[in-house]
Amino acid sequence: MAIHRLVLPKMGESVSEATIIKWLKQPGDRVEEDEAVVDIATDKVDSDVPSPVSGVIQELLFSEDAVVQVGEVLAVIETDGEEIEDTGEGTEAEIEEKIQEVLPESMKSAPTTSKSPKASAASAESPAISAMNESGRFYSPLVRNIAAQEGISMEELDRIPGTGTENRVTKQDVLRYLESRDAGQATAVEAAQAESIPEVSTTASATTSLSADDEIIEMDRMRRLIADHMVQSVKTSPHVCSFVEADVTNLVQWRNKVKATYENREGEKITFTPIFIEAVSRAIKDFPLINASVDGYQIIKKRNIHIGMATALPSGNLIVPVIKNADQLSLVGLSKTVNDLAKRARENKLKPDDTQGGTFTVTNVGAFGNITGTPIINQPQVAILAIGTIVKKPAVIETEYGDVIAIRHKMILSLSYDHRVVDGSLGGRFVKRVADYLESWDINREV
Numbered sequence: 001m002a003i004h005r006l007v008l009p010k011m012g013e014s015v016s017e018a019t020i021i022k023w024l025k026q027p028g029d030r031v032e033e034d035e036a037v038v039d040i041a042t043d044k045v046d047s048d049v050p051s052p053v054s055g056v057i058q059e060l061l062f063s064e065d066a067v068v069q070v071g072e073v074l075a076v077i078e079t080d081g082e083e084i085e086d087t088g089e090g091t092e093a094e095i096e097e098k099i100q101e102v103l104p105e106s107m108k109s110a111p112t113t114s115k116s117p118k119a120s121a122a123s124a125e126s127p128a129i130s131a132m133n134e135s136g137r138f139y140s141p142l143v144r145n146i147a148a149q150e151g152i153s154m155e156e157l158d159r160i161p162g163t164g165t166e167n168r169v170t171k172q173d174v175l176r177y178l179e180s181r182d183a184g185q186a187t188a189v190e191a192a193q194a195e196s197i198p199e200v201s202t203t204a205s206a207t208t209s210l211s212a213d214d215e216i217i218e219m220d221r222m223r224r225l226i227a228d229h230m231v232q233s234v235k236t237s238p239h240v241c242s243f244v245e246a247d248v249t250n251l252v253q254w255r256n257k258v259k260a261t262y263e264n265r266e267g268e269k270i271t272f273t274p275i276f277i278e279a280v281s282r283a284i285k286d287f288p289l290i291n292a293s294v295d296g297y298q299i300i301k302k303r304n305i306h307i308g309m310a311t312a313l314p315s316g317n318l319i320v321p322v323i324k325n326a327d328q329l330s331l332v333g334l335s336k337t338v339n340d341l342a343k344r345a346r347e348n349k350l351k352p353d354d355t356q357g358g359t360f361t362v363t364n365v366g367a368f369g370n371i372t373g374t375p376i377i378n379q380p381q382v383a384i385l386a387i388g389t390i391v392k393k394p395a396v397i398e399t400e401y402g403d404v405i406a407i408r409h410k411m412i413l414s415l416s417y418d419h420r421v422v423d424g425s426l427g428g429r430f431v432k433r434v435a436d437y438l439e440s441w442d443i444n445r446e447v
Contacts, residue, residue, distance in 0.1 A: 004053045004077045006037060008068050017069050018042045019221070025057045025075075037075060040068075041221060047352055055079035139169060146174050222317045233379045237418040241374045242428045244413045246435035248390060250443045251275065252409045258447055266332065270447070273364060274334035276387055277307050279437040280362055281327040287430045291359045292421060293380040299421055308358030308378060309338065311345045312367075319345050320378060322358040331447055366390060372412040382418040383427070385434065387411065 008018060018040040025037050036048040037057070059076040062068055139147075139157065147157050152174070160177045162169040210216075219227065255270065262270045284291045284305050291302045305327040308320040321341035323329070329337065344350050360381055365373040366389030373386040388411050395408040415431040422430075 002055075002079045003058075004051075004055065004079050005073045006049070006051060006075045006077055007073050008040070008049065008070050010070050017067055018047075020062050020064050020066050020068060020074075021046065022064060023060055024048070027057050027059060029057050031055060031057060031077065042352055046348060049074065051077060053077060053079045143169050143171060143174055146171065146178075150174075150178055152177075220315070220317070222315070222319075226318060229379065230376050233376050236379060237377050237382070238420060239374075239377065239416050240419045240422075240424065240427065242415050242417075242424065242431050243372065244431050244435045246411050246413060246438050247395065247408050248411055248438050248441070249409045251438055251441040252390060254441060254443045254445060257443075262335075262447060266336070268336070268339050270335050271338065272387075272390075273309065273362075274331060274338045275441075276364070276434075276438070277309070277323060277326055277334055277338070277362060278331055279434050280307060280360065280385060281305050282437050283430055283433040284360060285327060286433055287426060289426060290383050290417070290422060290430050292382050293359075294382060294418065294421055295380075302359040304357075304359065306357050306359045308355075308361040308381075309341070310361060310363035310375075310378075311342055313348075314346060319350065319355065320358060320361060321345055321350055321354045322356065324357065361385070362387065366411065372414045374414060375416050377416055377418055382421045383430075384416050385431065386414045386416070388413070 019042075021039040021041050023038050025031050031037055031051045031054065033052065033054045034050045037051050038049050040047055040049060055077040057075060058078045061073055061075060068074065143157075146152075157169065157174075160169050160173055162173055251272075255272065255275070259270055288301060289299075291305060293300045293302070304325060306322050306324050307326040308322045310318055310320050313319060321344075323334065323337050323341070326334065341350070341354060344354070358378065358381065361375075361378040361384040363373070363375050363384060364387045365375075366387050369389050371391070372388040375384045375386045377384050390409050390411045392407050393410045394405050395410065397404050397406045397408070413431050413435055415427055417427040
């Protein structure tokens with residue numbers, strides 16, 4: 001028989017860990033090649049991990065709700081074969097190598113033949129740190145590795161405030177603690193822990209009174225992530241909004257003219273969303289600084305234009321799938337991509353990469369009949385555009401015979417932007433340019 005170690009694969013840019021939601025197989029169960037073994041969730045999207053081999057599940061190495069790092073072994077599968085074979089995937093040596101790759105240079109362990117004095121002293125003075133303390137608090141291999149290298153004892157580790165899922169200590173928590181300790185400020189961290197003051201709190205609010213008729217609803221995992229992300233965004237970016245009203249009469253008439261033909265030809269509907277995204281992509285090319293992110297005092301101007309589109313889920317939650325290189329797609333290509341992402345989002349079939357790498361976000365609040373809105377920036381981006389509903393309004397039209405009043409299709413565009421990077425001039429001109437592209441729509445355009 002042969003042994004295969006199933007590891008948590010890389011799930012997209014910037015995703016380093018995932019939470020185990022549900023094991024689909026148990027020890028003793030048969031699993032076929034490409035059959036899903038476990039449901040996992042990242043901070044972006046839910047997914048599953050399939051088995052690359054056929055065999056029998058021998059052991060599950062993590063419980064449900066555990067947080068697992070990329071590269072860690074999830075399960076052991078016994079496959080058909082004449083002799084024991086170690087695939088090498090996720091062996092302890094390779095997991096250690098993955099951990100070393102993400103450690104800062106100052107914390108990478110020296111070769112075993114010549115350990116640094118600090119690491120040797122730490123090993124001699126403090127016992128090995130277990131994966132879980134007496135109270136049940138879990139520590140990932142990465143956190144334990146950093147603690148061992150820096151001589152952090154279990155008691156000291158227990159006092160570090162955790163910002164991860166269920167207050168777990170993350171790599172960033174340990175690094176922040178080390179910075180404070182090295183600067184002689186470890187006591188301040190301990191005081192913060194004693195006073196139970198979290199770094200970012202979505203529960204810090206005025207005392208809420210309850211009555212017998214009130215219903216208490218526990219936030220699900222995705223809603224908690226959204227709450228934390230929104231609070232962090234408002235804390236990070238000084239939000240400013242600019243508004244423009246656009247006359248999209250030609251656009252509405254054009255879509256009414258082509259939608260039946262398009263549906264018969266392509267087998268799907270053409271909505272307003274791809275049209276809006278096309279206009280946004282063109283405006284970003286005119287004002288590329290709107291397509292950026294911030295890192296400290298550095299502005300990172302993005303070369304690629306990856307447009308995220310906020311999508312409401314049947315559960316009431318929100319997800320933002322990303323249209324990669326939107327400026328390089330035709331209107332038909334944009335329409336097909338938008339429809340595909342929206343459909344897979346509603347069916348919970350998005351892949352982790354589908355929500356990664358966005359550089360600008362569009363949210364269509366008009367889909368709910370809203371005139372306009374002031375959306376919160378999707379960090380680390382610097383702007384987000386809200387598109388209001390299209391309504392008929394009387395408007396003054398200038399003609400060669402004088403001004404007349406006519407019924408026109410109008411909509412409001414609102415741009416929220418990070419005032420650290422985007423000033424009123426840039427934000428105002430950008431949203432006006434989007435409106436200009438929509439207003440100048442060619443009613444005779446072929447699609």
